[in-house]
Amino acid sequence: MAEKKWLPRWFFQLASPRWCYQITGRLLPGLLLLTLLLLAVGTVWSLLFAPADYQQGNSFRIIYLHVPSAIVAQSAYLLMALAGAIGLIWRIKVADMVLKSTAPIGASMALLALVTGAIWGKPTWGSWWVWDARLTSMLILLFLYLGVMALNSAIENESTAARAAAILALVGVVNIPIIKYSVEWWNTLHQPATFKLTEKPAMPAEMWLPLLVMVIAFYGFFVVSLMQRLRNEILWRERRTGWVRELLNKQ
Amino acid sequence: MSFNSFSEFLAMGGHGLYVWLSYGLGVGVIAANLILPRLSRNRLLAEQKRRLRREENA
Numbered sequence: 549m550a551e552k553k554w555l556p557r558w559f560f561q562l563a564s565p566r567w568c569y570q571i572t573g574r575l576l577p578g579l580l581l582l583t584l585l586l587l588a589v590g591t592v593w594s595l596l597f598a599p600a601d602y603q604q605g606n607s608f609r610i611i612y613l614h615v616p617s618a619i620v621a622q623s624a625y626l627l628m629a630l631a632g633a634i635g636l637i638w639r640i641k642v643a644d645m646v647l648k649s650t651a652p653i654g655a656s657m658a659l660l661a662l663v664t665g666a667i668w669g670k671p672t673w674g675s676w677w678v679w680d681a682r683l684t685s686m687l688i689l690l691f692l693y694l695g696v697m698a699l700n701s702a703i704e705n706e707s708t709a710a711r712a713a714a715i716l717a718l719v720g721v722v723n724i725p726i727i728k729y730s731v732e733w734w735n736t737l738h739q740p741a742t743f744k745l746t747e748k749p750a751m752p753a754e755m756w757l758p759l760l761v762m763v764i765a766f767y768g769f770f771v772v773s774l775m776q777r778l779r780n781e782i783l784w785r786e787r788r789t790g791w792v793r794e795l796l797n798k799q
Numbered sequence: 800m801s802f803n804s805f806s807e808f809l810a811m812g813g814h815g816l817y818v819w820l821s822y823g824l825g826v827g828v829i830a831a832n833l834i835l836p837r838l839s840r841n842r843l844l845a846e847q848k849r850r851l852r853r854e855e856n857a
Contacts, residue, residue, distance in 0.1 A: 580833075587829070595822070596808070599801055606811035609818050613825040653832055660828045664821045671817050769829055776836035780843055787847050796848050 563640045565782045566791050572775040580772050586765035593758035601755075610668040612759055615742060616766035618661035621689060622724055624654035624770055628696065629721045632714030642778075644710035645785065647717065648700045649777035653770060655693035662686055673737050681730035682738040685723055692720040706785065 561567045594612035601608035628650040635643035665683065666676045677683065696713045703709035731740050742749055742756060743763075749756040786792045802808040811818045 591822070595818075596800060596802065600812060605814055607814040607817050609811070610821045613821055617825075617828075656828050656832055660825060663824055667817050667821050671814055769832070773832045773836065776833070776840070780836055780840050783840075783843055783847070787850075792847070793851060796844065796851050799844065799848070 563638075563642055565642055565645070565786050566789075568642050569779055569782045569786075572779055576772065576775055579768060579775070583765060583768035583772050586761060586768055590758055590762040590765045594762060597754075598758050599752075599754055604672055607668060607671045610664050611742070612762045614661055614664040614668060615759060616763045617657045617664065618686065619763055620766045620770050621654055621657035621661055621686075622727060623767070624650050624657060624774075625689060625692070625717075625724060626721070628654060629714075629717040632710075632717040635710055636714045636718075639707075641707075641785065642782075644707065644714075645778055645781040646774070647696070647710060647713055649774055649781055651693050651696040651700065651713075653773050653777070655690060655697065657766075657770070658686060658690040658693055662690060669737075678737060680736045680738060681734040682727065682736055685727040685730050688723050689720075689727060692716065692723065695720075 561571075590612065594609055598609065598612070600606045628647055631643045631646040631650065634640055635647060662683070665686075669678070670676050695716050699713040699716060700709050703712060728741075730736065731738050742751065742759060783792060783795075809815055809819075
């Protein structure tokens with residue numbers, strides 16, 4: 549089996565529901581604590597200490613929720629589609645469970661990004677909603693999440709449901725670059741990205757540092773919430789196995 | 800600190816409604832995402848324990 553050495557051992561262990569349940573159980577308490585701490589620091593920083601924008605005033609503070617939720621909504625979608633692909637190709641059950649567990653969290657993040665965007669748009673653009681490319685493609689992202697959730701709950705057989713949801717998730721990936729480049733390809737009211745890998749942010753550090761904290765905090769929150777849902781899903785699907793029986797007896 | 804008084808902080812320079820509505824929703828969405836899976840875990844564990852006891856007694 550020497551030819552398999554190029555992939556680390558944990559990669560194969562990820563395919564075992566029991567191993568996933570145990571490792572996430574060990575990681576969860578620390579991650580939850582770190583996430584809550586980051587969220588608290590980020591919120592106080594963005595509400596109290598970040599300066600108001602010279603044009604938008606204090607409504608600018610909505611950015612500290614709007615951008616992190618939008619970033620996580622898109623990253624979660626990519627993770628969901630990747631899990632879908634892994635489940636389709638290698639028929640790994642844990643991948644199906646990740647696909648199913650990601651959808652409701654991603655949907656709530658897309659919804660939060662849309663709603664905070666609308667609330668921010670009212671004082672800034674004078675309108676709750678405009679049908680421009682960025683807003684419309686974000687709305688489509690929300691519908692894709694809802695579609696994945698609907699397929700998962702409508703189809704009784706778990707592996708058929710996972711396959712259908714994975715195909716929808718994979719087709720919907722085309723929407724992600726559309727969201728990302730919508731502000732460059734089309735004329736829009738929406739401002740361009742704050743963070744770019746190749747350039748320094750256009751705003752001063754007092755403004756973007758708390759935003760960075762909030763983005764990291766939201767990623768942490770996503771991971772924690774995903775682990776919680778995944779563990780429930782594992783317990784449910786493995787409920788007839790010996791190890792879950794043992795775990796139930798011990799409690 | 801960007802504000803001189805608590806009432807100024809609440810007013811958010813006239814944008815209080817927008818800012819507080821957003822942050823209220825943000826807290827709600829995050830709390831729901833952390834609490835709901837915990838509740839369903841408790842329910843799931845209780846159900847499965849009951850099932851196990853039923854099967855052992857049968």
